[in-house]
Amino acid sequence: MGQGLFVAIEGIDGAGTSTQAELLANELRREGRPVHLTREPSDGPIGSMIRQVLRGRLVAAGSSGRPLGWETMALLFAADRMDHLKSEIEPNLGDGIDVVTDRYYHSSIVYQAETSGEPATWSWIRTLNQRARAPNLTVILDVQEKVAQKRRAARRSAVEIFEEPELQARMAAFYRRLPELLAGEPFAVVDGNRGIDAVHELIVGAVQSARLRQGT
């Protein structure tokens, strides 16, 4: 049995990564392929802790309420990723199951480098994640910050620490540069401003091409 296909869905907050990851997983299942749908931060121990930090619900005693620095966040996300890979992603791929993840190391490169205030730090973050295998395809949902902002406002979940419009606009621009910075990795940049179904169709097309390349 061959390895499953590994697909990551990426973009800023409100780009639609969760919606599109779920739609893609359903489509692959409809085609009769076994699929494991997952996300980062993961549902493992480190990922669960990160979610508390993102919602501002975890502040250590003795920290005088100071938020964790970007370096600490980058290390936590990288640790969560290794645990996610070993416990969920690699075992499933090895069993011939496709894995669709809502976010992966590209989120670390974009979010932690932009929040560092010094985008050149992206290469350190890339190094931290060097042992995380590259996906067979990374879909970047390219959206205008104004469109993403409207979508964020429409959802009821708690506001997270990165959801400032100016930061999100810089991150949207950074995502557009990723295929050039990580040359050699397979990317599909998709117009995420369009409606849910139109975006889904574009993603399905990109995944089909990746499958042909992969021979799965």
Ligand code: TYD
């Ligand atoms: P998100 O994917 O929006 O999940 P939920 O819908 O459950 O709130 O939240 C994850 C946030 O974490 C998002 O703002 C992106 C950020 N993030 C990073 O900063 N670095 C990373 O490596 C990852 C995976 C996510």
